[in-house]
Amino acid sequence: MSRKLKLALIGLGRRGRGGHLPVYPKLKDVFEFVAVCDKDEEVLREVAADYGVNAYTSVRDLVAREELDIVDVVVPGDAHHPICCYLAENGIHFIVETPVSVTRPMTDLMVEAAKRNNVKLEVAENYHRVPMARFQFEVIDSGVIGEVGRIYRIFYEGGYHGMSMLRLLAGSPPKSILGITHVTGVVPIIDRMKRHHSQENCTTSFLEFENGAAATMIYSNVIHARSLGRKNAGISQIDGTRGAIVGNTVYFTDPADYQSGAIANAYEPRISTIDVEGREVLQRISLELPDREIAWENPYAHLGVGENNGRGVDMADQLMSIARAVLDDIEPTYGAQEARLDQEMSLAASESALMNKQPLAFPLRSPSEAEQRILTKFKETYGYDYTETEPLLDVFYPRR
Ligand SMILES: NC(=O)c1ccc[n+]([C@@H]2O[C@H](COP(=O)([O-])OP(=O)(O)OC[C@H]3O[C@@H](n4cnc5c(N)ncnc54)[C@H](O)[C@@H]3O)[C@@H](O)[C@H]2O)c1
Structure with missing residues (x-):
């Protein structure tokens, strides 16, 4: 990297403070963290003092007074x-x-605004960037479980994160979706993230991909909240033509046993760590097979990123993606179109449920009924149409 990039963070909520901020010091050779912005003055002053950076309560002032290369938007x-x-x-x-x-x-x-102004836009979609996911993509790419045919992610994660994982594991764009929403009452609760729930909206999605693979995902707001006993166990299973990945365990059958039960052997991934300044950091995840080894290496281990079983690797990876895009004038590794498709798939599940459980083909019409409802609610909530981005810049967006 030839020069340090001046970085600011907008949004010091749960994600900004807990997920993004701790990674910045580890990437200090790439980024010069210069400013924070949040409408919550108390939190703002505290973080600015801790990190020795400038503080702003308005995005307009941040932009007017700082020379910035990259902003990390976490509102x-x-x-x-x-x-x-x-x-x-x-x-x-x-x-x-x-x-x-x-x-x-x-x-x-x-x-369109990014294109018009020749700026790079990366999205912090992180699920595929966590070490175990990276390792599983290596396992799939190696062909050891054969062609992926079916994916089950039950009580794991839903919405755009879940959709991102499903299509990346399937290795194909989506073709069609069936969404079923089932709503039940729950006692009024406030979850660990201070969100209120009095009902559980559970969505079951069944997707078919263009390459013939299929996926089933089940998720709800109460599962996400981990409240009322939900999310104590989940099913993540990827079935291939020769084997499967169940949780973190890789199964495949020796061809010599195909005609005699086809029972698969189980292979557990091995996690190796290194010591970086007295801290144990994840370095490598590997799988020892009879005829070869499959491995994923943490590219950020030497920087001390990846304590506690790989924490922060996803965050470092997405920050490095936007840094390289800016410095080398290349496309970010994920980008807006991938994230737009994840959101399209998530919206399509709601749309199918709204259409009385009709299967829908991709691309989903735009705006869909589900989106139209969100756009109408947006105007009622903030007093402006979504296109009025100027006045919307000064609005405070509360936690939902
Ligand atoms: N990738 C993940 O796994 C993951 C996990 C959690 C949250 N998120 C995403 O991160 C983002 C933030 O979520 P969160 O849970 O931290 O939210 P939060 O409500 O805890 O924090 C948001 C912060 O934005 C500030 N804010 C609101 N309006 C503002 C404005 N106009 N100008 C400046 N600051 C403003 C608020 O004061 C608050 O501090 C959301 O987009 C959320 O979907 C992603």
Whole structure:
């Protein structure tokens, strides 16, 4: 890397403080962290003092007073498009948290603004970037379980994160979806993230991919909350023509046993760590097979990224993606179109449920009924149409 990139963070909530901030010091050779911005003054002053950076309560002031290369946008999803469009219009590259935005028309405003102003746009979709996911992609690419035919992710994660994983594991764009939503009452609760729930909206999605693979995903708001006993166990299973990945265990059958039960042998991944300044950091995940080894190596281990079984590797990876895109004038590794498709798949599950459980083909019409409802609610909530990005820049977006 030839020069340090000046970095600011907008949004010091749960994700900004707990997920993004701790990784910045590890990437200090790449980024110069210069400023934070949040409408919550108390948190803002505290973080600015801790990190010795400038503090702003308004995005307009941040942009006017700092010379920024990249902004890390970690505000609620409704705020993504006004803030990102403003950054783009001011020639600032950005990485935005997930979902890229809550509807495709909003995402399209961001993409167009980025294109018009020649700025790089990365999305902080992180599920495929965590070490065990990276390792499983290596296992699939090696062909050891054969062609992926079916994926089950039950009580794991839903929405755009789940959809991202399903299509990346399937290795194909989606072809069609069936979404079924089942709603039941629960006692009124406030979860560990201070979200309120009095009902459980459980969505079952069945997807077919263009390459013939299929996937089933089941998820709900109460599962996400990990409340009322939900999410104590989940099923993650990837079935291939020669074997399967069940949880983290890889199974495959010796061809000599195909005609005599086809019972598979189980292979457990081995995790290796290194010591970086007295801390144990994940270095490698490997699988010892009778005839070869399959491995994934943590490219950030030497920087001390990956303590506690790989924590922070996903975050470092997405920050390095936007850094390389800016420095080398290349495309970020994920980008807006991938994230837009994840959101399209998630919206399509709701749309199918709204259409009385009708299967829908991709691409989903835009705006869909599900999106139209979100856009109408957006205007009622904030007093502006989603296209009015100028006044929307000054709105406070509360935790939902
Ligand atoms: N990738 C993941 O796994 C993951 C996990 C959690 C959250 N997220 C995403 O991260 C983002 C933030 O989520 P969170 O849980 O930290 O939310 P949060 O509500 O805890 O924090 C958001 C922060 O944004 C600030 N804010 C609101 N409006 C603002 C404005 N106009 N200008 C400046 N600051 C403003 C709030 O004061 C708050 O501090 C969301 O997009 C969410 O979907 C992603």
